[in-house]
Amino acid sequence: xxxxxxxxxxxxxxxxxxxxxxxxxxxxxxxxxxxxxxxxxxxxxxxxxxxxxxxxxxxxxxxxxxxxxxxxxxxxxxxxxxx
Amino acid sequence: xxxxxxxxxxxxxxxxxxxxxxxxxxxxxxxxxxxxxxxxxxxxxxxxxxxxxxxxxxxxxxxxxxxxxxxxxxxxxxxxxxxxxxxxxxxxxxxxxxxxxxxxxxxxxxxxxxxxxxxxxxxxxxxxxxxxxxxxxxxxxxxxxxxxxxxxxxxxxxxxxxxxxxxxxxxxxxxxxxxxxxxxxxxxxxxxxxxxxxxxxxxxxxxxxxxxxxxxxxxxxxxxxxxxxxxxxxxxxxxxxxxxxxxxxxxxxxxxxxxxxxxxxxxxxxxxxxxxxxxxxxxxxxxxxxxxxxxxxxxxxxxxxxxxxxxxxxxxxxxxxxxxxxxxxxxxxxxxxxxxxxxxxxxxxxxxxxxxxxxxxxxxxxxxxxxxxxxxxxxxxxxxxxxxxxxxxxxxxxxxxxxxxxxxxxxxxxxxxxxxxxxxxxxxxxxxxxxxxxxxxxxxxxxxxxxxxxxxxxxxxxxxxxxxxxxxxxxxxxxxxxxxxxxxxxxxxxxxxxxxxxxxxxxxxxxxxxxxxxxxxxxxxxxxxxxxxxxxxxxxxxxxxxxxxxxxxxxxxxxxxxxxxxxxxxxxxxxxxxxxxxxxxxxxxxxxxxxxxxxxxxxxxxxxxxxxxxxxxxxxxxxxxxxxxxxxxxxxxxxxx
Numbered sequence: 001x002x003x004x005x006x007x008x009x010x011x012x013x014x015x016x017x018x019x020x021x022x023x024x025x026x027x028x029x030x031x032x033x034x035x036x037x038x039x040x041x042x043x044x045x046x047x048x049x050x051x052x053x054x055x056x057x058x059x060x061x062x063x064x065x066x067x068x069x070x071x072x073x074x075x076x077x078x079x080x081x082x083x
Numbered sequence: 084x085x086x087x088x089x090x091x092x093x094x095x096x097x098x099x100x101x102x103x104x105x106x107x108x109x110x111x112x113x114x115x116x117x118x119x120x121x122x123x124x125x126x127x128x129x130x131x132x133x134x135x136x137x138x139x140x141x142x143x144x145x146x147x148x149x150x151x152x153x154x155x156x157x158x159x160x161x162x163x164x165x166x167x168x169x170x171x172x173x174x175x176x177x178x179x180x181x182x183x184x185x186x187x188x189x190x191x192x193x194x195x196x197x198x199x200x201x202x203x204x205x206x207x208x209x210x211x212x213x214x215x216x217x218x219x220x221x222x223x224x225x226x227x228x229x230x231x232x233x234x235x236x237x238x239x240x241x242x243x244x245x246x247x248x249x250x251x252x253x254x255x256x257x258x259x260x261x262x263x264x265x266x267x268x269x270x271x272x273x274x275x276x277x278x279x280x281x282x283x284x285x286x287x288x289x290x291x292x293x294x295x296x297x298x299x300x301x302x303x304x305x306x307x308x309x310x311x312x313x314x315x316x317x318x319x320x321x322x323x324x325x326x327x328x329x330x331x332x333x334x335x336x337x338x339x340x341x342x343x344x345x346x347x348x349x350x351x352x353x354x355x356x357x358x359x360x361x362x363x364x365x366x367x368x369x370x371x372x373x374x375x376x377x378x379x380x381x382x383x384x385x386x387x388x389x390x391x392x393x394x395x396x397x398x399x400x401x402x403x404x405x406x407x408x409x410x411x412x413x414x415x416x417x418x419x420x421x422x423x424x425x426x427x428x429x430x431x432x433x434x435x436x437x438x439x440x441x442x443x444x445x446x447x448x449x450x451x452x453x454x455x456x457x458x459x460x461x462x463x464x465x466x467x468x469x470x471x472x473x474x475x476x477x478x479x480x481x482x483x484x485x486x487x488x489x490x491x492x493x494x495x496x497x498x499x500x501x502x503x504x505x506x507x508x509x510x511x512x513x514x515x516x517x518x519x520x521x522x523x524x525x526x527x528x529x530x531x532x533x534x535x536x537x538x539x540x541x542x543x544x545x546x547x548x549x550x551x552x553x554x555x556x557x558x559x560x561x562x563x564x565x566x567x568x569x570x571x572x573x574x575x576x577x578x579x580x581x582x583x584x585x586x587x588x589x590x591x592x593x594x595x596x597x598x599x600x601x602x603x604x605x606x607x608x609x610x611x612x613x614x615x616x617x618x619x620x621x622x623x624x625x626x627x628x629x630x631x632x633x634x635x636x637x638x639x640x641x642x643x644x645x646x647x648x649x650x651x652x653x654x655x656x657x658x659x660x661x662x663x664x665x666x667x668x669x670x671x672x673x674x675x676x677x678x679x680x681x682x683x684x685x686x687x688x689x690x691x692x693x694x695x696x697x698x699x700x701x702x703x704x705x706x707x708x709x710x711x712x713x714x715x716x717x718x719x720x721x722x723x724x
Contacts, residue, residue, distance in 0.1 A: 010369070013369075013370050013371050013372030013376070013379040013381075014371055014372060015158075015371075015372030015373065015374060015375055015376045015377075015379060016180070016183075016374055016375060017153065017372075017375040017376070017377070020152065020153040020375055021153060024153060024297070024301060027291070028297040029291045029292060029293045029294070029297070030151060030152050030153065030291065030292040030293075030294075031187065031289060031290060031291040031292065032187060032240075032289050033289035033291075034291065040239040040240065041180070041239070041262070041371075042239065043229070043262045043263045043264060043397065044226070044229075044230065044263065044395070045395060046368045046369055046371070046383035046385065046395050046397065049239075069305075070153065070308065070375075070377075072308075072312070072372075072376075072377040072378075072379065073321075073370070073372075073379065
């Protein structure tokens, strides 16, 4: 069973904690370029966009999914697929 | 780097248009980062005799060793310069995402010196610093300029820190606005940037921030997040931020000044009109978080108003309710949103604007100024339209707006006729905070080195439900009665050191005791995160000592450049002479004799001279600041026995 990450943009606050957590999973350091998640803010309209790249491995070999662990508003959900 | 600094300070000379790089380390060991390093740089490099708008004044930006990591609420960025009101300390910080972006782009700090011949702005993209022509955005609002920059570089990853027309026009009370909505504004850095022909900064980067001990850091961060998760205050901040937390409760605590200080309790039928639930129902578009923030207290308010048109804006806080609600007696929610947005667009310090206009409203009420002086404006209490017109005039320095733009302490001296007594200022700067009903809060405001404001030594401990047992153990105080002066120096001394340290490492104050003294993230959690990030162990006491060191650097700066002495730590006259009229604290005013005794105890605790307030050599040497004592001796202002 494969898992995917879905983000509820109404709940997301655009804080980028998930970006940092994801970066730490992959690299043990903090950088937007080492993260599978990219969060951009449109402050003019109060909107947020989130993209998740194919390098996401659902935090294999970790104790939990890091992005979800640090998503305080609960915007990140894990979806499962039989594919 | 094998620690969480980028290791680089960018030094940008606008006069020669040269950029140099200095190592962070020479300042970081003694001052950690952020405000501590910023202020140390200002003390080292601004020559005596400099005035705020001289090219020798500096603009310094700071992030901290926990900035741009997974430490909770690590998005703060702090701006320092010589204070535009009083030649003393100015340091103001803001949330958002500019600070982390600056660090991802390769710099812990930025120093701007000199002045540009023509309007310019500075881009810092992935380690490359460039001074660029700002002729397309000079004269534009922060919103227009933010738009132009992001469109011009076609990037939404860019974050900006910009001044508006008010800063360009050297209005004293101006700030720098981060991404349209978050302001670092006390102390007038906007006008200082304006005097350098500097519109602002745009940053973007993908650099890596390393911590010395990754697994230990990750564990420490998880524990800190958990502490915030279980804090009861987090739920309130999620729900409505400071607008919810700081309205009705603050009013009952006597913390909202009404009509320029005529009272410190806003009638319930009036304050209820601008309380958070009304805004939530009518105007709240969404919640936003600053960088890596589990508290996410920020709102986006959106309105389509018949009077004010369509507005979408972030950053409306309790201060807007206190300043333009209570202080000006405006009860129209849409007017408050419009006013807040206008302050952000012009790059004005909203605390300054509220105090200046409320002063003018009281002068108008008393007949000390008339409609003729005001170019026809009817500055009656609560007249939102007139207040908005006056904001336009302040920003553009038109008519009486020009008088207010100079700062009311200066203008009151020129006008005379009792107007000085009504100018509610601390150290020559407009003071928005009420000081009568809670002594530790008010004392913290008045002794604040940057000239007022409740984010240095002020605390909510007298009113936030902290148990006396806890306070005795933690602070050594024997009472938390808000009206009592006893032991309040101990509270303020602790909070000042804590906040200086916090502003030096890059965390938001809302992680900790300003909003809940007993819970949330405190010294043990910070010591653990910092130890893991930097690879050397910090103790709780050591962290407070870093705070005290930063505090003393600023005290020395104030002593040398502003010439402040003990008299500058006395409260605004009105708080000594006029009782609060209504509400739970009716009949209360400050007592000068008690205040002076409190000052004596506070100076002793700090190791400062009781007569003059100047730091003693032994105090500075104990903190490793012997060189600062030398500087004081050079100007003949060292504390004695």
